Amino acid sequence: MKLPSTDETDVGPEIPLPPLQEAVLDETTLDQLFFDLAEAAELVSVSLKAGATARAGDLQRAGSAGGELAFARRALGDGTALGVQIRYRFAGSEWWDTLLRVPSGVRLVRVRIEDALG
Structure with missing residues (x-):
């Protein structure tokens, strides 16, 4: 039986x-x-990250955006939320905006889904 190669030079095509x-x-x-999100965007969902391995969960849609x-x-x-x-x-x-607490402030990572x- 031949094991798959673990040579790092043997990688598949790059994924964009x-x-x-x-x-x-x-x-x-x-x-x-x-403020800008509340005033100018149509909210789809808000999710909180409670800790390193826990998720605080989605906020209920009963309230206003x-x-x-x-x-x-x-x-x-x-x-209360790390992210x-x-x-x-x-x-x-x-x-999708992901906000994570870091020592120097809050890190924003933004991606357009399209x-x-x-």
């Missing part, structure tokens, strides 16, 4: 990744992001 936008946001810029975003902002700010993923529609496209699907 969608373009991502990344930034580390300070508190003022983070507040502006949440502004209420869900305000809750997520507070949870990110007070440490937040916000899915929304803006300017005819669906976007780019990811290809």
Whole structure:
């Protein structure tokens, strides 16, 4: 029986990744992001990440979009959530913003879903 090669030079074709936008946001810029999302985007979903291996879960859709975003902002700010993923529609496209707490602020990773699907 022959085992598969583990030689790193023996790799398949490169898989193209969608373009991502990344930034580390300070508190003022983070507040502006949440304001902009509440005022100008159509919210699809908000999910919270509670810890390294736990997920806080999706916010219930019973509240308003502004209420869900305000809750997520507070949870990110007070440490209840280590991360937040916000899915929304803006300017005819669906976007996913992932926000993660880092020592220097909050890291934003943004992808347009049409780019990811290809």
